[in-house]
Amino acid sequence: MTEGLVVLGWPQVGLAFVLVLLVLLLMVLTRVGRKGELLWACARMTVQLALVGLVLGWVFAHPAWWITVGVLALMQVFAVATILGKFRGRLSSAMRRVVVVSSVAGTTAALAWFLLVVVGLSPWYDPRYVIPIAGMLIGNSMTGITLGLATLVDGMRDRRAEIEDALGLGATPRRAVDPLVRAAFESALMPTINSMLGTGIVFLPGMMTGQILAGVDPGTAIGYQIAILLGIVGAVGTTVFLALVLGARTYFDPRARLRPARTG
Known part of the structure; x- marks a missing residue:
C-alpha cells in the first residue's frame, strides 16, 4: 500500500x-x-x-521533446500499418496515401488542441500526458478509419453500377457517392457514440478507473474522462471524415469518371 x-x-x-x-x-x-x-x-x-x-x-x-515526438511517430506508423493491413490488396496507392494523411493530420490536430488548449500542458512534450492521451486518440481513430473504409470500399464495389447510373444522369462524383460516404461515416462513429452512451452507468472507463485507483479525487478523474472522451470524438470524427471524403475522390479520374474496377 x-x-x-x-x-x-x-x-x-x-x-x-x-x-x-x-x-x-x-x-x-x-x-x-x-x-x-x-x-x-x-x-x-x-x-x-x-x-x-x-x-x-x-x-x-x-523527458525530451525529440523522444516524445519519436514515440508519437512510432505509434502513428503502427496505427497506419494496422489499417493498411486490414485492406491488403484492396486499396490503391492514392487511397493508401489518404489513410496516412488523414490519420496523422486528424489525430495530431485533436491531440494538439487537447493538450495545449484544454489541458494547457507545459512543457508541451511531457510524456506522462502526451503518450497515454495520444494512445487513446490514435487507437480509437484507427478503429474508426478501419470501419469507415470497410463500408466505403465494399460500397464502391457493390454499388458501382448505381454510382455509374447517377453519373450518367448528370450527378457530380460527390453527389453520386454522398449516400455511401454518409453511411460509412455513421458506421465509423457508432462505436464511439455507443461507448459514450454507456459511460458512467454501464461501465467506468479505464482512464477514470485508473486515476481513482491511484488516489485521484473522483471529481478530477471525471473531468479528465469527460474531456478525453470528447477528444476521442473529435479525433475519430476528423480522421474518418478526411479519410472518407479524400478517399472517395480516388475512385474518380480528373474527368469525373469512375476509374476502372481494381483490387489494389
Missing part, C-alpha cells in the same frame, strides 16, 4: 491468470476451438505490456 494505492506485484498479477484458466476449462467442456489463440493472446499481451512498461519508465525519467 503506497499513499492509498494498492500496488500489484507479479505474484498477484499471476493470480489473475486463474480467470483465463477458467475460460479455457469452459472452452474444453463446450468443445469450443481457438484455445491456442486465447493462450497466445494472453501471452503476447503480457509480454507487450511488460516491455511497454519498461520503455515508458525510461521515457518518463528522461
Whole structure:
C-alpha cells in the first residue's frame, strides 16, 4: 500500500491468470476451438505490456521533446500499418496515401488542441500526458478509419453500377457517392457514440478507473474522462471524415469518371 494505492506485484498479477484458466476449462467442456489463440493472446499481451512498461519508465525519467515526438511517430506508423493491413490488396496507392494523411493530420490536430488548449500542458512534450492521451486518440481513430473504409470500399464495389447510373444522369462524383460516404461515416462513429452512451452507468472507463485507483479525487478523474472522451470524438470524427471524403475522390479520374474496377 503506497499513499492509498494498492500496488500489484507479479505474484498477484499471476493470480489473475486463474480467470483465463477458467475460460479455457469452459472452452474444453463446450468443445469450443481457438484455445491456442486465447493462450497466445494472453501471452503476447503480457509480454507487450511488460516491455511497454519498461520503455515508458525510461521515457518518463528522461523527458525530451525529440523522444516524445519519436514515440508519437512510432505509434502513428503502427496505427497506419494496422489499417493498411486490414485492406491488403484492396486499396490503391492514392487511397493508401489518404489513410496516412488523414490519420496523422486528424489525430495530431485533436491531440494538439487537447493538450495545449484544454489541458494547457507545459512543457508541451511531457510524456506522462502526451503518450497515454495520444494512445487513446490514435487507437480509437484507427478503429474508426478501419470501419469507415470497410463500408466505403465494399460500397464502391457493390454499388458501382448505381454510382455509374447517377453519373450518367448528370450527378457530380460527390453527389453520386454522398449516400455511401454518409453511411460509412455513421458506421465509423457508432462505436464511439455507443461507448459514450454507456459511460458512467454501464461501465467506468479505464482512464477514470485508473486515476481513482491511484488516489485521484473522483471529481478530477471525471473531468479528465469527460474531456478525453470528447477528444476521442473529435479525433475519430476528423480522421474518418478526411479519410472518407479524400478517399472517395480516388475512385474518380480528373474527368469525373469512375476509374476502372481494381483490387489494389
